Amino acid sequence: MTIDDVAAAAGVSRMTVSRVLRGGHLVRAPLQERVFAAVKKLNYRLNVSARALAGSGPSRVGLVYSNPSQAFLSELLTGALKESSKLGMQLTLTADAETHDRTAEIDALLRSGVQAFVLPSPACDAPDVLKLLREAQARWVAISPANLEIHRFSVSADHFDIAGRMTTRLIELGHRHIGFIAGSATSKGAAERLRGHLRAMAAAGIKKCPVEQGAFTFQSGLEATEKMLASFPECTAIIACNDDMAAAAISVAHRHHLDVPRDLTVVGFDDTPIASIVSPAITTARQPIAEMAQSAIRLLHTASNLTSEDDNKRTQKVLPCTLIERESSGPPRVAARLRA
The missing domain is CATH 1.10.260.40 (lambda repressor-like DNA-binding domains)
Known part of the structure; x- marks a missing residue:
């Protein structure tokens, strides 16, 4: 047709x-x-590949969003909107809710002429999404994908390095009983943060490394912290895989009449607004979320001008994270307070 x-x-x-x-x-x-x-x-369906080559860049970009953290979405949109506006591109946001809805929404965008996509994790790891985009010969940039090899273009943060530095810093403060609240089981970034933490613990000769599963939400942080304090009463520090769960850990500590950081140090990741709003303010690792979104938009713009001779060209960018120390971290008390 x-x-x-x-x-x-x-x-x-x-x-x-x-x-x-x-x-x-x-x-x-x-x-x-x-x-x-x-x-x-x-x-x-439009031949989006041919149309992309006809102009100086994509006119419309679809951003498929599924991360449960509203703070993450805010940062992501800030960066994507800023860069797409600068390059004269229109950004369309679509929620990646249920699997059957996900492909239907993306297919609708393809039919309406959207020719380029930004795919944050976990959408960029979904086989049905990638199959649909390949069949449409569309372009996309993955943000924090689980498998770099299946994407020509991707942008990630160095989660492994910053998690190792975060853990090492707590060890330098004197902590030896450190619990970890993991993020979503499907998140590459969460897996890398856990891997970096465990590597630093092993390097310090610390063998006991309790981990509770979270899901990046405040509620999951509450539940995971309760489990951690019950199963690991000698714990003097908790590393939560994002700021929402770190804020939840502080809430649970207050509920148990524990002083943060004297009785319990709590740290997080991402440096989202909640990190500086709660009391005490959260020591965190700043993930360059907005910068990753900006970089993804720029990659899409560049990719749209590639010719068939550039089909094997791959670009994988890794951006550094920054450790930001605030009031929620400090040395442990000389005598760890056991919690029944």
């Missing part, structure tokens, strides 16, 4: 179809509905 077939089925001009698929500017709503109905009936 071609754009002329769609125009004939909708009873409009070829130019009208083109305008609708490029965003609907200057086209009345009834005509847009007729065009989309014809597109659906004929199962028409």
Whole structure:
């Protein structure tokens, strides 16, 4: 099927179809509905690869979002909106909720003319999403993918390095009984943070390394901290895999009448707004979320100008994280307070 077939089925001009698929500017709503109905009936899909090569860059970008942290979304959108606006691109946000809805929403974006996508984890690791985009010959940039080899373009933070530095810093403060609250089991970044932590613990000769599973949400942080304090009463420090769960750990500590950081040091990751709002303010590792989104948009813009001769070109960027010390961390008390 071609754009002329769609125009004939909708009873409009070829130019009208083109305008609708490029965003609907200057086209009345009834005509847009007729065009989309014809597109659906004929199962028409734009050749997004050819269209990308025809211009100086993608005009529309789809951002598929699924991370449960609202603070992460805020940072991600800030960076993506800033860079897409600078490059004259329109950003469309779609929620990656259930699997059957995910592919339907992405397919709808493809049919409407979206030719480039930013895929944060875990969407970038979903086989059904990647299959759909490959079939449409679309471009995408993965953010923190689990497997770099299956993506031509990706942007990640150095989670392994910063987690190791965070753990080493707590050990330097005198902590030997350190618990870890992991992030989502499907997150590459969470896995790398845990791996970096365990590597630093092993390097210090510390064998007992309790880990409780979290899910990046405040609620999961509450539950994981309760389990940690019950199973590991000698714990003097907790490393939570993001700031939401670190804030939850501080809340649980207060509930148990524990002083942070004198009785319990709590640290997090990402340096989202909650880290500086709670009391005490959270020692955290700043993940360059906005910068990663900006870098992903720039990569998409560059990738759209590649020719067939560049099909084997790969770009994987890794951005450093920064350790930020605040009031929630400090040396442990000389006598660890056992909690029944």
